[in-house]
Amino acid sequence: MTSISLWIILGWLILSTVVGVMAGVKRKFSMEEWFVGQRGFGLILFYVVAAAEIYSAFAFLGLAGWAYKFGAPIFYAPMYNVLAYTLFFFIGPLIWRYGKAHGYVTQPDFFIHRYQSPSLGVVVAIIGFLFTIPYLQLQIMGTGMIIQLSSGGAINWQAAVIVSSLASIIFVTVSGLRGIAWTNLLQAILMLVTMFAVGILVPQKFFGGVGQMFQRLAEVSPQHLILPGKSGTMGLGWYTSTTLMSALGFWMWPHLFLTTYSAKNTQIIRRNAVILPLFALALIPVIIVGYTCFLVAPGLKEPDHAMLITLTRFFPPWMAGLVGAGGTAAAISTSSALTLSACTLFARNIYQRGMNPKANDDQAARLARWLVPVVTAAAVALTFLRPKMLVALLLLGYSGITQFFPGVIFGLFWKRVTKAGVYAGMIAGIATLLLINYGLKASSPYGLFFGFWGLLVNLAVCLLVTLCTSPPPKEALDRFYAAK
Amino acid sequence: MNPNMRIAILLAIINFLGAIWPVTFWVNRIRPFVFGLPFFLFWTFIWMLVCFLNLVFCYLLIERKGGERP
Numbered sequence: 234m235t236s237i238s239l240w241i242i243l244g245w246l247i248l249s250t251v252v253g254v255m256a257g258v259k260r261k262f263s264m265e266e267w268f269v270g271q272r273g274f275g276l277i278l279f280y281v282v283a284a285a286e287i288y289s290a291f292a293f294l295g296l297a298g299w300a301y302k303f304g305a306p307i308f309y310a311p312m313y314n315v316l317a318y319t320l321f322f323f324i325g326p327l328i329w330r331y332g333k334a335h336g337y338v339t340q341p342d343f344f345i346h347r348y349q350s351p352s353l354g355v356v357v358a359i360i361g362f363l364f365t366i367p368y369l370q371l372q373i374m375g376t377g378m379i380i381q382l383s384s385g386g387a388i389n390w391q392a393a394v395i396v397s398s399l400a401s402i403i404f405v406t407v408s409g410l411r412g413i414a415w416t417n418l419l420q421a422i423l424m425l426v427t428m429f430a431v432g433i434l435v436p437q438k439f440f441g442g443v444g445q446m447f448q449r450l451a452e453v454s455p456q457h458l459i460l461p462g463k464s465g466t467m468g469l470g471w472y473t474s475t476t477l478m479s480a481l482g483f484w485m486w487p488h489l490f491l492t493t494y495s496a497k498n499t500q501i502i503r504r505n506a507v508i509l510p511l512f513a514l515a516l517i518p519v520i521i522v523g524y525t526c527f528l529v530a531p532g533l534k535e536p537d538h539a540m541l542i543t544l545t546r547f548f549p550p551w552m553a554g555l556v557g558a559g560g561t562a563a564a565i566s567t568s569s570a571l572t573l574s575a576c577t578l579f580a581r582n583i584y585q586r587g588m589n590p591k592a593n594d595d596q597a598a599r600l601a602r603w604l605v606p607v608v609t610a611a612a613v614a615l616t617f618l619r620p621k622m623l624v625a626l627l628l629l630g631y632s633g634i635t636q637f638f639p640g641v642i643f644g645l646f647w648k649r650v651t652k653a654g655v656y657a658g659m660i661a662g663i664a665t666l667l668l669i670n671y672g673l674k675a676s677s678p679y680g681l682f683f684g685f686w687g688l689l690v691n692l693a694v695c696l697l698v699t700l701c702t703s704p705p706p707k708e709a710l711d712r713f714y715a716a717k
Numbered sequence: 718m719n720p721n722m723r724i725a726i727l728l729a730i731i732n733f734l735g736a737i738w739p740v741t742f743w744v745n746r747i748r749p750f751v752f753g754l755p756f757f758l759f760w761t762f763i764w765m766l767v768c769f770l771n772l773v774f775c776y777l778l779i780e781r782k783g784g785e786r787p
Contacts, residue, residue: 319733320729322772500780510769510772
């Protein structure tokens with residue numbers, strides 16, 4: 234019975250791989266092509282590459298899992314997405330314009346040139362690389378879980394992880410960002426369809442509609458519907474700080490920088506910033522499914538499994554297959570982009586700019602390509618050794634990446650900021666969040682999100698050190714800002 | 718800075734304000750239900766739509782009337 238769902242997922246995986254390989258197999262291999270698709274993506278291709286990269290395994294499993302376990306605090310997710318696009322509307326075109334004018338292909342390229350510091354570039358690359366790994370791990374776990382559950386346990390998650398990782402290794406190695414973009418065209422469509430379908434069908438089946446489901450929930454567990462949520466720990470302070478931090482940190486992700494560079498022009502970026510919020514609306518049905526699952530199948534040990542368990546238990550197998558394929562699509566489209574980004578960071582900024590300055594662009598690009606299977610295998614190994622709950626992994630990655638915020642934003646808008654300021658702020662910020670997360674063990678001060686404390690310390694230190702150091706040399710700045 | 722850009726930035730700030738404290742303090746409630754959704758979820762949904770419309774305005778302000786941009 235469950236074999237139908239399994240074949241749907243497998244078929245989808247094969248189709249994605251074929252499309253991904255086709256997209257790039259005839260293109261001439263070069264750094265600009267493989268890293269950023271020749272900076273030639275139009276409105277639709279940019280939209281699907283961004284949307285499918287952004288909406289990951291978390292959008293399916295994690296969201297429903299949080300709605301199930303904690304309730305209302307998860308509303309921060311669709312909300313901050315929209316705020317992140319608001320920010321992108323203003324900074325995206327600048328990031329792109331400087332990237333195009335100065336030939337950046339990665340995020341550290343921006344840091345190196347803006348702050349005239351190759352070593353800062355290496356540090357940013359290492360931090361970006363390290364914090365990309367938990368996020369990649371999250372996607373890999375997600376894929377495994379989705380396939381295991383929607384096959385009704387016929388395939389165990391380790392096997393599923395290996396098969397799906399092979400698929401993404403193949404199309405990323407061959408086609409780079411262009412391969413990711415074309416597979417994402419498929420993934421984005423499937424994700425949208427399944428998110429809305431389950432959001433309407435699942436409450437319909439059990440309660441006769443979304444309204445009735447919420448009426449019931451308001452009687453049974455009203456804490457689920459407002460802050461501070463079921464656990465009672467995520468109040469207004471947590472909500473505001475997490476929303477803000479995630480919105481501000483969002484475009485600091487190295488893989489989203491890479492994607493930004495792939496746009497054809499700034500108008501494409503602005504148009505996408507306007508229409509991306511519409512994709513975020515699809516997260517709300519997933520939250521509604523999580524709530525429904527809480528009512529019909531309470532007490533599950535793994536909340537992240539709630540949605541798929543409910544589907545396989547109560548719905549025909551083709552539907553579990555469809556959602557399984559949708560979830561797998563979401564996970565793979567993000568993991569492939571993260572892998573690409575981690576490999577480019579290593580090859581371009583740690584190797585070419587750090588260890589071996591004599592290497593040319595072609596050599597760096599070829600190294601990046603060879604790293605795809607290596608990085609994927611490493612992330613898979615980590616996943617087998619240390620699985621963790623989905624959202625916790627996501628928040629760890631986010632907190633680290635957000636520490637680039639002062640370096641990027643001040644770099645774009647404030648000429649006075651100095652290299653020393655950015656350096657010191659970033660290191661202080663990361664030290665703070667590691668201290669709170671691993672050192673204190675207790676809850677974060679004032680209930681604010683730990684990454685947010687990191688960001689505050691980071692900003693304060695950056696400002697202070699900048700004002701204590703002499704202004705950066707004018708000629709270099711003029712060269713940088715000339716692109717505007 | 719041209720005046721259109723100023724208005725656009727103002728709209729962007731409004732987007733942020735609707736999603737954080739103190740606005741969340743006022744909308745963090747279950748009743749009244751609107752369109753079958755509890756109020757806080759309804760607010761999240763409606764505010765996402767408002768943000769979208771604000772961005773449409775921003776786009777019109779900057780790309781249409783702002784004149785030549787690459």
